[in-house]
Amino acid sequence: MELIHRNLAIGIHDALQETFFEKNKYADKVIERLLKSHRQWGSQDRAVVSEIFYNIIRWKKRLEYYMGESVKPTNVYKLIIAYLLWSKTNYKRFEEFEGIKIADITTKLRKGTVPTKAIEHSIPEWLVETLEKELGEKWEKEMHALNEKAPTVLRANSLRTTPRELISDLAHENVVAYTIKNHPDAVQLEEKKNVFLTTAFKEGLFEVQDASSQKIGYFLDVKEGQRVVDACAGAGGKTLHIAALMKNKGQIIALDIFEWKLAELKRRAKRAGAHNIETRVISDTKVIKRLHDKVDRLLIDAPCSGLGVLKRNPDSKWKIDQAFIDRIKKEQQQIIQDYSKMLKVGGKMVYATCSILPSENNKQVEEFIKNNPNYKMIKDEKVMPSEGYDGFYMALIERLS
Incomplete structure (x- = not known):
């Protein structure tokens, strides 16, 4: 394809600069703001900008290798050129590209091979070790899938x-x-479109939610008329699904530590016509204690490394490290320990993450059951990215006494 006008290249440059080097912002928010501030761009331009932006984030380490690893701090225009050459995309020499030695990049590209697995899959060195340790030889198959574009x-x-x-x-x-x-x-789009502009969206006929994430509502086995708690509700994607499965009958209490996320959930619930949701901010431990022994179903969609959703959030692999994962595992164990007390005897809960690491998933459940013999695991399921959608884990646990 004939590439991008100069103003698109500048837009991509500024968005990457903001994501990586200036404010360490989340890529999805950065691109959303960029596209909002350039309403004059047509749909094709927007698609090109979005695709190049995400692909450069995805392949950053590999592109830096083609540029010459010693280049620090990274020249973002050189990063863009490395991507355009690697992806065989036509481009014009804008003034911003002047002075960049293309020969250095093309020499490395001609080699065809790269020296390490971290560069090949474009991930930090520590993540190669972690994936290998936790997933064994199938880690590369999963990493290959995680570098594809999310449907x-x-x-x-x-x-x-x-x-x-x-x-x-x-x-x-x-x-x-x-x-x-x-x-x-579930309904899958044939090609990426801005569905938020459709009448169908405004009328609350759908939510954007990955196929793997949609399994969790069913896994929780909710019944009409029950009292259900979504303990880490966020902006409520799964809460809304549970409301639909309960046909608006019964009560859903959506909890979160962030008030702004629950405000977004309320807006979404109104649009979706979900009337049985009440939101509560976890401002102190009393919020949980008041619900002890009172809940039929509990969803703990625990904070996690997010390694199962790198297809749609490729920037997160550059923002986390092993210390973060070690911290989050302690938090997961604390949450499942504290929140499980909300279940009535005979009640069921789902512990879920969007991680593919056993240490965040089945190992956490095993640890919890070992310390709490009055709970038993009924079943669990892991969905791997190589199956086509996001990587997820879910375990259904019953309180026995």
């Missing part, structure tokens, strides 16, 4: 529509989608 999956809101009806409504707005086998509410 866009919607969850048809069963309070308002069905997947078939949603597909038909989207088709009227030139969005082509299809159902996914074994995912009763």
Whole structure:
């Protein structure tokens, strides 16, 4: 393709600068702001900017190798050129590209091979060790999948529509989608589109939610009329799914430590027509204590490394380290220990993460059961990125006494 006008290249440069070197911001927020501030760009330009931005984040370590590892701090325009050459994308020499020695990059590209696994998969050295230790020889297969682009999956809101009806409504707005086998509410887009501008979205007919994430609502085995707690609700993607599965009957208490996330959940619930959700900020330990022994179902979507969702959040591999994972594992054990007390006897909870590391997943559940013999695991499931969607883990646990 004939590349990008100069103003697109400058936009990509500024967004990468902000993500990596200036404010260490989250990539999705940075690109959202960039596209909002350039409403004059057409849909094709926006798609090109978005794709190049995310691909450079994804392949940063490999691109830095092609540039010459000694280049610090990274010249972001050189990073962009390295990507354009590697991906065989045509481009014009803008003044911002002047003075960049292209020969250095092309020499390395011609070699075809790279010296280390970390460079090949474009991940930090510590992550190679962690993945190898935890996943064994299949780590490379999973890392290969995590470097692919995430598909866009919607969850048809069963309070308002069905997947078939949603597909038909989207088709009227030139969005082509299809159902996914074994995912009763899921609808996948044929190509990436800004679905938030559709009438279907404004009418609350769907939420954007990965297919793996949609499994968790079903795994929790909720029934109409129950009292359910979503203990780490965030902006409420899974809360809204649970509300739909309960057909708005019963009570869902959505908890989170961040008030702004719960405010977003309220907005989303209103649009979705989910009326059985109450939000509570975890401002102190009393919020949890008041719910001890009172809950039929509990979802603990625990904070985690996020290594299962690098397809859609590739910048997070540059923002975390092994010390962060060690810290988060302690937090996970504390949360499951404290929050599980909310369950009634006979109640069930799901412990879930979007990680692929056993030490954050089944090992945490085993540790919890060992220390709490009055709980038992009924079943668990891990979804690996190589299966096509996000990596997730979920365990269904019952309180016996």
